Amino acid sequence: MTSSARKKAKPRSVLPGFGLSLGFTVFYLSIIVIIPLIGIFVKTSGLTPGQFWDTVTNARVLASYKISFLTSFYAALVNLVFGLIIAWVLVRYKFPGKRLVDSLIDMPFALPTAVAGIALTAIYAPNGWVGKLLEPLGIKVAFTPLGITLALIFIGLPFVVRTVQPVLQDLDNEVEEAAVMLGAFRWRTFRRVVLPELIPPLLTGFALAFARGIGEYGSVVFISGNMPMKTEIAPLLIMTKLEQFDYRGATAIAMVMLIVSFLLLLLINYLQWRSNRRVAAA
Secondary structure, eight states, X not given: OOHHHHHHSOOOOSSOOXXXXXXXXXXXXXXXXXXXXXXXXXXXXXXXXXXXXXXXXXXXXXXXXXXHHHHHHHHHHHHHHXXXXXXXXXXXXXXXXXXXXXXXXXXXXXXXXXXXXXXHXXXXXXXXXXXXXXXXXXXXXXXXXXXXXXXXXXXXXXXHHHHHHHHHHHSOHHHHHHHHHTTOOHHHHIIIIIHHHHHHHXXXXXXXXXXXXXXXXXXXXXXXXXXXXXXXXXXXXXXHHHHTTOHHHHHHHHHHHHHHHHHHHHHHHHHHHHHHHHHHHO
């Protein structure tokens, strides 16, 4: 081989085994993710178009979709704001007990969701510590959509904090100080200098919290009260269908949730991609 041919030849990877690693990755993802999702569509195909439409447009099913998606969206939106504030405090300030607060953020990851649901219900029920204080004010939390949203806020907060925190740690404080020295107010410095860097991780945290909330079952089933047309979530309705051996009906509901969730996450990923391009071009 001539010297020019050697220069044009593609350099070999420092780490061998790319083909084997790629094959293992595709195999693992197929077994764990792709095949189970395909199974939903295969099982639902046993329904005729009319049966499928009647199942997914049933008034009770539509109400459960509304509860699941709206509460998940509101919870993720609240976590978007307060997750940013908490991440900012943990990164930018030093205070006693900071490590304890930082470790408590991960508590929803370690705590069984059923335990979280029981604890929240005990606290916010009409006879609970907080519930009995709110009831005279006309505020009812447990067994309402508000209680479901609160449970989803609890389990979704770490997703926002842990995606924003590393980005804040990597931001150069000198850029902010330079902006202030040039006459920019603090809010303008945050809006023009800091926030553009945080939009991609914020969108990622929002998407993760939203996706987790849609499929959440354990922490919600206790505090929701499971009242059809009022506080019944879609995952619970799927479980009800399975207990009734209506597997095709359950997979039909799950398929609609899967498609809607995929489209929403695709939209969020697109917005994140646009944001990354805008930051890179700036």
